[in-house]
Amino acid sequence: MAATNSDAGRWRFPMTSTRYVLLFLAIVGALLMVYRLVVGLGSTTNLNDQWPWGLWIGFDVLVGVALAGGGYSTCLLVHVLRIKKFNAIARAAMLTSLIGYLLVMAGLFMDIGRWFNFWRPFVSWGYHSVLFEVFWCVSLYTMIQLLEFGEVATERVQQGWHKYIKKILPVLFIIGIVLPTLHQSSLGSLYVIEVGKLYPLWWSMLLPVFFLMSSFFVGPAMVTLESFLGARAHGHKPETGVLSSLVKISGYLLVVYLVLKIVDLFYRGAAGLVFAGNLEGNMFLLEMIAGVIIPIIICFNSKLRNSNAGLIGFSVLVAGGVILNRMNVVFTGMAGFMGGFYFPSPIEWGVSIGLIATGVLVYLFVVENFKILPGEGKGTGTMPLVSKDRTSQKLSA
Amino acid sequence: MSKGVLVDITRCVGCGSCAVACKMWNSLQYNNGVDTVGENAELAAEEWTVVKKAVVKKEQKTAWRFVKQQCLHCLEPACASACFSRAIQKTKEGPVVYVEELCVGCRYCMLACPYNIPKYEWDKTFPRVRKCQMCASRVSNGEAPACVGVCPSGALTFGDRAELLQLARERISSGGYINHIYGEDEAGGTNWLYIADVPFEELGFRTGITTKPLPEYSESILRLTPAVGLGWGAVLTGLYVYNRRRNEVAREEKISSVKKGKKK
Ligand code: SF4
Ligand code: SF4
Numbered sequence: 210m211a212a213t214n215s216d217a218g219r220w221r222f223p224m225t226s227t228r229y230v231l232l233f234l235a236i237v238g239a240l241l242m243v244y245r246l247v248v249g250l251g252s253t254t255n256l257n258d259q260w261p262w263g264l265w266i267g268f269d270v271l272v273g274v275a276l277a278g279g280g281y282s283t284c285l286l287v288h289v290l291r292i293k294k295f296n297a298i299a300r301a302a303m304l305t306s307l308i309g310y311l312l313v314m315a316g317l318f319m320d321i322g323r324w325f326n327f328w329r330p331f332v333s334w335g336y337h338s339v340l341f342e343v344f345w346c347v348s349l350y351t352m353i354q355l356l357e358f359g360e361v362a363t364e365r366v367q368q369g370w371h372k373y374i375k376k377i378l379p380v381l382f383i384i385g386i387v388l389p390t391l392h393q394s395s396l397g398s399l400y401v402i403e404v405g406k407l408y409p410l411w412w413s414m415l416l417p418v419f420f421l422m423s424s425f426f427v428g429p430a431m432v433t434l435e436s437f438l439g440a441r442a443h444g445h446k447p448e449t450g451v452l453s454s455l456v457k458i459s460g461y462l463l464v465v466y467l468v469l470k471i472v473d474l475f476y477r478g479a480a481g482l483v484f485a486g487n488l489e490g491n492m493f494l495l496e497m498i499a500g501v502i503i504p505i506i507i508c509f510n511s512k513l514r515n516s517n518a519g520l521i522g523f524s525v526l527v528a529g530g531v532i533l534n535r536m537n538v539v540f541t542g543m544a545g546f547m548g549g550f551y552f553p554s555p556i557e558w559g560v561s562i563g564l565i566a567t568g569v570l571v572y573l574f575v576v577e578n579f580k581i582l583p584g585e586g587k588g589t590g591t592m593p594l595v596s597k598d599r600t601s602q603k604l605s606a
Numbered sequence: 607m608s609k610g611v612l613v614d615i616t617r618c619v620g621c622g623s624c625a626v627a628c629k630m631w632n633s634l635q636y637n638n639g640v641d642t643v644g645e646n647a648e649l650a651a652e653e654w655t656v657v658k659k660a661v662v663k664k665e666q667k668t669a670w671r672f673v674k675q676q677c678l679h680c681l682e683p684a685c686a687s688a689c690f691s692r693a694i695q696k697t698k699e700g701p702v703v704y705v706e707e708l709c710v711g712c713r714y715c716m717l718a719c720p721y722n723i724p725k726y727e728w729d730k731t732f733p734r735v736r737k738c739q740m741c742a743s744r745v746s747n748g749e750a751p752a753c754v755g756v757c758p759s760g761a762l763t764f765g766d767r768a769e770l771l772q773l774a775r776e777r778i779s780s781g782g783y784i785n786h787i788y789g790e791d792e793a794g795g796t797n798w799l800y801i802a803d804v805p806f807e808e809l810g811f812r813t814g815i816t817t818k819p820l821p822e823y824s825e826s827i828l829r830l831t832p833a834v835g836l837g838w839g840a841v842l843t844g845l846y847v848y849n850r851r852r853n854e855v856a857r858e859e860k861i862s863s864v865k866k867g868k869k870k
Contacts, residue, residue: 250711251728258650258725261713289842291849322711322726322733329691333708339824340714341690342831383842387835395831402684402718402824404816417827547722 222574231566238563241556242319250322253556259549262320264557267539269316269564271396272532273309274347275424279435280306280354281389282428286458288382294451300361300581301439302432307354308568308575314351315564339398346392353385361579394421400538408542409479410493415469416538422469426462427531429455430524437521439582442573453515456523460508463527467501492533492541500530608681609700609745610767610797611754612774613674615809616782618761620657620672624753628655628676631741631752649675651725651736655753660809671802673809674753674761676738677702677723678789678796680819687821688718693735700767700797701740709735720793720815740797767797774801794819 245253256263283302287295335341363371397420433452440447474480504526513519622643635652647656655676683702686694693709696702716724727733741751750764774787789796792815807813
């Protein structure tokens with residue numbers, strides 16, 4: 210982003226020791242990415258003919274897209290349903306989502322073997338492929354989110370464009386909810402074609418519904434985690450009340466999800482596999498108990514839900530559960546059929562970690578230079594990373 | 607008329623001529639240390655067809671059988687339906703072919719194939735997907751694939767799929783075969799068909815495959831996309847307008863009540 214206005218001299222990014230570590234990881238990751246693009250997939254990853262998809266698709270893309278779902282769910286609550294109390298978290302949630310999608314795009318780019326051909330599906334339409342829908346929706350949605358971010362960005366740079374962006378925002382909001390709804394579910398549909406290959410505890414014609422629902426209920430969990438982390442770093446109190454009612458929305462969805470899962474298992478005659486005692490069964494149990502059932506208990510106990518520990522516990526469990534679910538679909542559930550062996554190579558780890566580090570740094574930079582978090586500068590804590598003139602600037606704005 | 611090949615496993619002697627002919631016709635590499643025939647033979651980027659030795663029990667005695675493996679050229683190929691850039695296409699003569707220029711290298715085709723056929727050039731910077739093309743250029747000229755032409759034992763028969771099914775049924779009814787034509791219904795049917803004298807699972811075939819064409823599973827869901835997208839968009843627009851209006855009304859009422867209060 211070019212600093213073209215008079216504010217140019219006032220970008221700030223105070224470095225702390227954590228940030229140096231992150232920066233180091235990000236640079237290593239970037240170098241590894243270049244290396245991977247030059248020498249190819251075979252010599253940088255442990256992927257093979259049995260395991261054509263690994264960490265980058267499983268974690269960077271499937272998990273990444275799910276965790277970035279906080280953007281569209283918050284957008285729905287704040288801008289369409291206009292639930293006022295959630296306004297406070299809207300910008301932060303949408304920013305995380307935007308950064309998440311940019312990382313997903315980077316992860317995807319790493320994973321395609323013939324990357325100079327990445328644009329093919331834009332002209333050679335394999336519209337019968339689920340991946341085609343994912344590809345189009347993810348690309349378009351990232352664009353939409355960039356435009357949505359324009360509302361925030363133009364408060365600081367290119368201020369003249371602000372009023373135009375404001376005008377098209379409603380349209381952006383609506384498209385920006387429809388697209389993720391479609392592709393969050395199509396990520397699940399990707400595995401519908403694995404009939405008889407994906408272990409029956411996970412394979413279902415309802416995979417798209419499950420993926421969609423989980424991407425929605427993980428949204429509030431991510432927003433909560435982010436609020437707590439942000440509050441700690443910037444020394445202000447998290448909005449516990451807001452988060453608690455946000456989490457409750459998650460809770461209702463979790464219940465519906467659980468019921469649907471159980472009905473689906475019985476309908477397909479796969480319920481017996483849950484307690485089979487094998488790796489698949491145990492992983493499934495872990496996913497459901499830790500990631501769904503315990504969070505439901507926390508959520509519907511109002512004392513727990515209104516405590517910081519409860520909120521954090523709920524969020525960690527739900528996010529962990531969704532990560533485990535995606536990993537189970539990509540790895541645990543496929544292992545039986547695929548045979549062979551796969552464990553990500555150091556380079557694969559390096560790239561994934563580097564991408565996450567980059568994301569965190571970008572997030573911090575944006576939060577400190579644009580109007581994202583509420584109540585900023587009113588900090589009572591000991592670690593104001595935002596320097597003083599931030600407050601005065603905001604007051605004058 | 608869609609062409610196909612009938613593989614009669616009872617007639618294959620495991621000579622591996624087909625694998626050699628395949629390499630010659632398709633200019634594939636000869637890799638030392640890689641088996642194209644035997645118990646360790648596996649399909650790979652440069653091995654489009656291999657003859658896998660299976661040790662089976664036949665009337666309580668050990669026996670060897672040889673299974674020629676290659677892409678089965680599904681009638682409704684999952685690989686082609688999975689490809690988001692149309693790099694895999696089903697030709698009307700039967701072969702399922704790969705168009706290198708269009709391929710992005712996502713490897714979804716490899717995951718989609720119910721038989722794990724497509725392989726990848728893992729050692730290249732810009733890898734291609736590799737698999738049997740059923741010698742598409744020969745087939746479109748009415749010729750048999752290279753492997754069929756060289757088979758010395760009559761294990762491979764090239765022809766119209768319908769006629770091959772007929773032939774397979776005749777052989778089965780003449781006795782000595784198990785009553786199953788592999789590929790007739792598997793995953794909606796394939797252009798390559800197999801008959802054998804021992805159960806297919808013992809020969810290493812994947813059995814119990816759904817008979818519904820795989821693309822139908824995902825396409826039945828994809829078909830819903832436009833309706834879901836438009837419907838959801840409409841609902842959201844409605845909600846958006848409604849909630850905005852409600853907010854405005856609330857605000858106006860507030861203002862007017864404040865004004866009224868002032869007048870009084
Ligand atoms: S066997 Fe596999 S690779 Fe061959 S056409 Fe069928 S789905 Fe495609
Ligand atoms: S790897 Fe190539 S051929 Fe296979 S699905 Fe992807 S783009 Fe299509």
